Amino acid sequence: MSSELSMTEKVLPASSFTSTSIRPSYYIREPNFGKYDNIEDITVVWLDSHSNVSLDCFDMKIRLRYLINHLLTFHSISTCLEYMNSDIEYEKVFFIVSGSDSEIILPEIHLSPKIHFNYIFCNDKEKYENLSQTYSKIRGIFNDKDSLLKKLISDITSCLSNLLPISIL
Template identity: 40%
Template sequence: MDSNMISEENLEEFTVIWLDSKSYSIDTKARLRCIINFLKVFNNVDDCFNYISSVKSEKVFLITSGLLNETIVSLVHDLPQLRFIYIFCQQKGKYELCSKRYIKIHGIFDDQEALYLMLTQDVKICSNTTSISFFNKNEKSLRHLNGTFYWYQLLRKTLLHMPQTHNAKQDLIDIGRKHYADNDKELMIINDFNEKYKKNEAIRWYTRDSCLYRLLNKAFRTENIDLIFKFRFFIIDLHKQLQNLYKNYIELLRSYDLD
């Protein structure tokens, strides 16, 4: 198995897996990581199956060679963490029947550019349907939910009362550069954020299609306190900017009432 990852913890929502008994190119790695940063590469079915089975909080996009697809697809197809399967091969017609038997197979490709395009489109669709959740879906009891809710209220108040320091921003920059090492696309965004970020632009940065949005959403959904703490200065700026927008909105409504 070749993991090809500097950070073994996936801080985002998605994982892309490349399964092929043959080697793959550096360019393939770079292109895939521009779409989904966390890439795992396997050259045998058993290791690939074991890894996908172990994934708990991410959605998996599996790219497999035609040679290995029939074995791996039957093993992993019904796993809830598996989102889509893509077959990359030289003979598309040879695997058409397989694609009709399994609904998660989202295409058979003999052209890498077409594969990258489909993967990009699917990731965007899945990103739009993934929302922040402050509660773990496995928590069923009302007592647990109430406890989690009050805990997050305490966390919010604690973060808002923490002093804004240069170290707070640097903590976020450092973890971003570590997690996205060798990912030129995301490193450019992180460097841009480091140089140009202003407190009154937090919403603009959050709504931008970048690692900031994905990391923060994952941190809250999985209740990753360490990562939430890394975002402390950004969360404070977001909170204050949203408060100001709400205040301006209320004042605007009152002005209409007076008229």
């Protein structure tokens, strides 16, 4: 969680919450990605324009924070694209996107070498199955957070084991 302390964050006002959203005492934060230090080679980026209003999404963010030190969440496609086009050349990005946002952003980022894998998190898997045939970096379409987390952990573990230097004396 040290990356949280090194980031400049924008706190969304409590008035942006609806009656079905998280209690007003909780705040969802968007990073100012121009000023941060990632001490890892792995970044999990999550884009979901509706994640502010779901307790399930809030729980997912908490669980992701336990798994990875550098988690960035975006609620705007344009802000997410701005980050993806910024100078993050040495990071491997594991990108989680909502189904509705995936149809808009995947055509823009699928060729980027920054993106290691994409994961679609949605309610209707069948609706987005065609995207996995179009975009080879999609590791799965998930409607269950536990399945998504299991796959993400497996992929990150595999990636990290490939990044670790080995010295032979």
